Amino acid sequence: MNDTEMLGFAILGTAVILHIIIVNITIGTGWISAVARFLGWKKNDANLEIMGRKVFKILIVHELFSGVWGTIITVVLAGFFPTLTAIATDVIFYPILISLSSIIIRIPTIALFWYTWGKVRPGIHSAIGFVMALSGFAIPLGFRYIFSEITYPYAVGMALEGTSRDVVHTAVFSNPVYPPLLLHTWTGALSIGGFIVASFFAIKGNINARSAWTGLWHGALFLGLQAVMGPWYLLTLSSYAPLLFDNVLGVTGASFNVLPLFTLKMAVITGLVVLTAATWRRVKKGAGLVPRYALLLGPLAMAAATIGEFINDGGRYPYMVLLGQGGLLPSDFMNVYTGMPIDLVYGIVIALFLFVGLFMATVYYALNKRFLVDVPSEPMNDA
Amino acid sequence: MALVAGDITSALLSVSSLGIYIHAMFLSISLGFPVVIGALLFKYWKSGDGDYLKFAKTMTGVLGLNFALGAITGTLVEFGLVQAWPGSIFVIATFGFVPMTLELVAFVGEIVLLIWFIVSLGKVRPVYSVLVIVLYFIFAAASGVFITAVNSWMNAPWGTGSLPSAIYPFLPEYGPTAIDSQSMIKLKVALVNALFSSNSPSQLIQDPAIAKQIGLTLRDPLAALFSPYAIASALHNVTAGIIVGISFSLGGYAFKFFAKGDKKYLKVIRVILPVLLVLIIVQPVVFGDMMGKAVATYDPTKFALIEGAAHTKYDPLIAFLGYGDPSHPITGFSDFENATSGLGGKTLGDLVAAVLPNYTAGAAGELNLMRLGLDDLAKAESNMPFVNAAYYSKIAFGILDLISVAVLVTFLYRIPVLTKTGRRLLSPLGERKAVMVLAVLVVASSVLVSSLGWAVREVGRKPWTVYGLIYPDEVVTPVAINPMVMVAFVGVFVVMAAVGVYGMYVFAAKPLKFMELLKKGAGVE
Numbered sequence: 001m002n003d004t005e006m007l008g009f010a011i012l013g014t015a016v017i018l019h020i021i022i023v024n025i026t027i028g029t030g031w032i033s034a035v036a037r038f039l040g041w042k043k044n045d046a047n048l049e050i051m052g053r054k055v056f057k058i059l060i061v062h063e064l065f066s067g068v069w070g071t072i073i074t075v076v077l078a079g080f081f082p083t084l085t086a087i088a089t090d091v092i093f094y095p096i097l098i099s100l101s102s103i104i105i106r107i108p109t110i111a112l113f114w115y116t117w118g119k120v121r122p123g124i125h126s127a128i129g130f131v132m133a134l135s136g137f138a139i140p141l142g143f144r145y146i147f148s149e150i151t152y153p154y155a156v157g158m159a160l161e162g163t164s165r166d167v168v169h170t171a172v173f174s175n176p177v178y179p180p181l182l183l184h185t186w187t188g189a190l191s192i193g194g195f196i197v198a199s200f201f202a203i204k205g206n207i208n209a210r211s212a213w214t215g216l217w218h219g220a221l222f223l224g225l226q227a228v229m230g231p232w233y234l235l236t237l238s239s240y241a242p243l244l245f246d247n248v249l250g251v252t253g254a255s256f257n258v259l260p261l262f263t264l265k266m267a268v269i270t271g272l273v274v275l276t277a278a279t280w281r282r283v284k285k286g287a288g289l290v291p292r293y294a295l296l297l298g299p300l301a302m303a304a305a306t307i308g309e310f311i312n313d314g315g316r317y318p319y320m321v322l323l324g325q326g327g328l329l330p331s332d333f334m335n336v337y338t339g340m341p342i343d344l345v346y347g348i349v350i351a352l353f354l355f356v357g358l359f360m361a362t363v364y365y366a367l368n369k370r371f372l373v374d375v376p377s378e379p380m381n382d383a
Numbered sequence: 384m385a386l387v388a389g390d391i392t393s394a395l396l397s398v399s400s401l402g403i404y405i406h407a408m409f410l411s412i413s414l415g416f417p418v419v420i421g422a423l424l425f426k427y428w429k430s431g432d433g434d435y436l437k438f439a440k441t442m443t444g445v446l447g448l449n450f451a452l453g454a455i456t457g458t459l460v461e462f463g464l465v466q467a468w469p470g471s472i473f474v475i476a477t478f479g480f481v482p483m484t485l486e487l488v489a490f491v492g493e494i495v496l497l498i499w500f501i502v503s504l505g506k507v508r509p510v511y512s513v514l515v516i517v518l519y520f521i522f523a524a525a526s527g528v529f530i531t532a533v534n535s536w537m538n539a540p541w542g543t544g545s546l547p548s549a550i551y552p553f554l555p556e557y558g559p560t561a562i563d564s565q566s567m568i569k570l571k572v573a574l575v576n577a578l579f580s581s582n583s584p585s586q587l588i589q590d591p592a593i594a595k596q597i598g599l600t601l602r603d604p605l606a607a608l609f610s611p612y613a614i615a616s617a618l619h620n621v622t623a624g625i626i627v628g629i630s631f632s633l634g635g636y637a638f639k640f641f642a643k644g645d646k647k648y649l650k651v652i653r654v655i656l657p658v659l660l661v662l663i664i665v666q667p668v669v670f671g672d673m674m675g676k677a678v679a680t681y682d683p684t685k686f687a688l689i690e691g692a693a694h695t696k697y698d699p700l701i702a703f704l705g706y707g708d709p710s711h712p713i714t715g716f717s718d719f720e721n722a723t724s725g726l727g728g729k730t731l732g733d734l735v736a737a738v739l740p741n742y743t744a745g746a747a748g749e750l751n752l753m754r755l756g757l758d759d760l761a762k763a764e765s766n767m768p769f770v771n772a773a774y775y776s777k778i779a780f781g782i783l784d785l786i787s788v789a790v791l792v793t794f795l796y797r798i799p800v801l802t803k804t805g806r807r808l809l810s811p812l813g814e815r816k817a818v819m820v821l822a823v824l825v826v827a828s829s830v831l832v833s834s835l836g837w838a839v840r841e842v843g844r845k846p847w848t849v850y851g852l853i854y855p856d857e858v859v860t861p862v863a864i865n866p867m868v869m870v871a872f873v874g875v876f877v878v879m880a881a882v883g884v885y886g887m888y889v890f891a892a893k894p895l896k897f898m899e900l901l902k903k904g905a906g907v908e
Binding site (some may be wrong): 024061094100114122332335 | 466
């Protein structure tokens with residue numbers, strides 16, 4: 001890889017990982033918030049409704065930021081790797097359309113769920129909440145086909161062999177790597193959402209044992225399911241993407257040994273399991289206390305997801321699209337139409353990271369300092 | 384059943400237009416509301432009147448919801464660009480790369496600053512909130528400027544030098560040449576050959592071998608940013624968005640005043656009006672004038688369509704406005720056709736041979752440039768009734784907008800003679816109804832001016848996607864889309880936009896009902 005290819009590969013990878021970390025938070029918290037709001041209405045339980053509202057604040061401050069990284073991915077792909085983007089928009093047309101349709105539903109319903117809370121009937125509001133939550137799951141439902149195709153180019157391979165595009169557009173849905181990848185993703189998002197909620201209710205000034213318990217059992221349940229999904233995905237890779245499988249396990253001749261990272265991920269998960277068990281004992285199904293160390297649950301879950309995504313994406317280095325024990329290099333898809341203004345690109349990357357820093361400060365301020373103290377929110381209907 | 388190629392192009396042009404119009408509505412609020420919110424907070428800071436803060440908070444809530452809708456429709460317009468028009472990936476990878484990446488930076492800044500503004504409003508000193516909303520506005524406007532630069536390049540392909548005029552002799556030069564003419568010619572030949580062979584031209588850039596064969600096309604990646612057309616468009620479009628956004632807020636508070644009769648709503652309108660009046664005067668006099676001259680120079684067929692110039696004609700006023708010279712002829716399609724006829728039997732192959740002596744152009748080489756030019760002129764001219772009517776309707780609504788705002792100003796401020804006369808004329812309506820009627824006129828005319836202006840801009844550039852260089856059929860998706868899929872997609876898009884607008888109304892108008900429940904659960908009461 002030359003410098004420009006490496007830069008494109010690194011920016012794309014960073015954007016994908018940042019996007020996926022935040023998306024995991026928003027998908028998981030969206031689901032928990034919608035269910036809490038619904039149960040709060042059905043059980044006439046104000047505490048549950050307040051929990052739903054508070055959890056939803058986590059989603060609100062993250063969602064648009066996660067969305068913009070999705071847009072950055074599109075522009076980086078089209079700008080640095082136009083050939084790959086052109087293939088994707090053709091072969092993976094319908095899965096992308098599914099994701100687009102879901103995004104169309106997701107973001108307005110998030111805004112609607114927040115701004116109509118208490119302003120429309122609870123049944124209607126709960127329905128908006130479920131549409132919001134389910135549309136979140138439907139976004140990776142489409143986009144994970146792209147990842148499946150760059151890991152095992154099933155439909156792309158058929159297209160390259162000259163199979164009719166009409167057949168290819170349907171065949172993309174049969175990629176064998178897709179089912180375990182999607183379920184691994186969904187389960188991960190639900191688990192992360194649960195642990196984030198548990199940590200959120202362990203923050204000083206926001207401690208709530210019952211709500212933390214809800215998050216904890218949610219996180220634990222789906223973390224348990226990951227014990228099935230993770231190995232299933234890894235075994236699938238052994239059949240369809242042997243190079244990535246070998247790199248993950250660091251076998252001799254691996255093109256990029258990510259075994260140390262995989263080991264680190266396992267260690268983080270072990271820590272998460274231990275911490276979950278310890279918190280479980282102290283929180284006593286919501287009747288006990290929330291220990292201070294419960295604050296680490298969310299960050300640990302996010303760390304595991306970050307390392308996992310890095311392994312899945314970066315573990316294919318130096319290839320971009322895998323083909324058995326080899327693959328296609330970024331140079332095969334690189335923009336040859338224009339000389340990249342490298343200095344400007346570095347400037348843009350620096351600006352983006354400055355904004356990431358400012359965003360993190362804003363989130364800290366919003367969730368930890370100010371946003372929590374305004375329960376209930378101020379009425380603004382008199383203007 | 385699936386749509387065939389030509390139908391797909393027509394259908395997707397409609398879908399893209401719909402998406403852009405819906406996005407533009409939200410974009411206008413994103414640009415106009417911060418101006419009003421900033422002005423309200425400034426008044427609150429200076430006067431300490433809590434009403435201004437409450438108004439600012441309500442508008443901030445609506446802005447937040449609107450931003451979500453604007454962000455999503457914007458994302459879809461960009462996604463749609465690569466999904467529905469994958470040939471445009473070439474534009475993003477070349478002329479569009481720098482403006483679009485800069486737009487992303489602006490967009491990220493917009494989001495961070497908006498979240499910061501929302502969570503801190505009412506909890507920090509007003510002067511800080513004013514500062515944050517001003518910064519937010521700067522990033523929002525910058526986002527508009529950068530994305531307009533990409534659209535402007537498609538209207539006036541700056542940096543392509545004399546290449547378009549080599550094919551269409553009636554076109555001007557588009558700045559200093561920033562392209563590699565050989566590569567651009569290779570691309571055009573490949574696109575035409577793909578059309579001739581019934582293959583999908585947009586699939587060409589899927590092939591790494593063809594990409595390498597075309598090679599380095601753009602030498603100056605900043606070319607799109609420094610076009611006079613882009614600068615005029617940026618100022619004109621962003622100002623139009625601000626005017627529409629401010630008009631929406633004016634309409635909302637006029638409705639509140641009409642419904643409730645509470646004079647506090649007039650306080651907001653008094654804050655809004657002077658800003659709106661200044662913008663409505665500056666827009667046509669300065670930015671509109673710049674835009675008009677840019678169109679006359681760089682989009683000659685669009686200018687002829689606007690002026691209904693099937694034949695070259697003389698009109699001192701229009702010539703002065705368009706060219707700065709009252710004696711300049713308004714060049715009509717007859718002269719474009721004459722210039723094109725001058726090509727005689729010249730073919731694309733001749734053009735290729737002049738630039739690439741040993742290059743085989745294939746079937747595309749046989750393309751007669753005169754025939755091609757005359758066909759394209761006929762296609763462009765078929766839009767004349769629409770473009771001409773849309774443009775002059777836009778001018779009429781612009782005048783109505785200015786008059787409505789001016790009358791509202793005289794009605795709500797004390798201006799010698801004018802206020803008395805205005806109040807006497809409107810007295811049969813009563814104050815509430817008069818304000819409402821004038822506000823409705825302002826909102827309707829602002830929206831119509833912008834919508835018609837954009838229609839003129841886009842329809843006027845046809846039959847090309849990139850003026851004088853690339854057709855829609857050369858960039859459209861190769862996927863034979865099922866019509867039901869397209870209808871379902873558009874249906875979801877429209878329903879969500881409508882639901883979002885309803886949400887903004889609910890937020891601004893409905894009382895909170897769950898306060899007591901929340902307070903009880905939180906242990907506050």
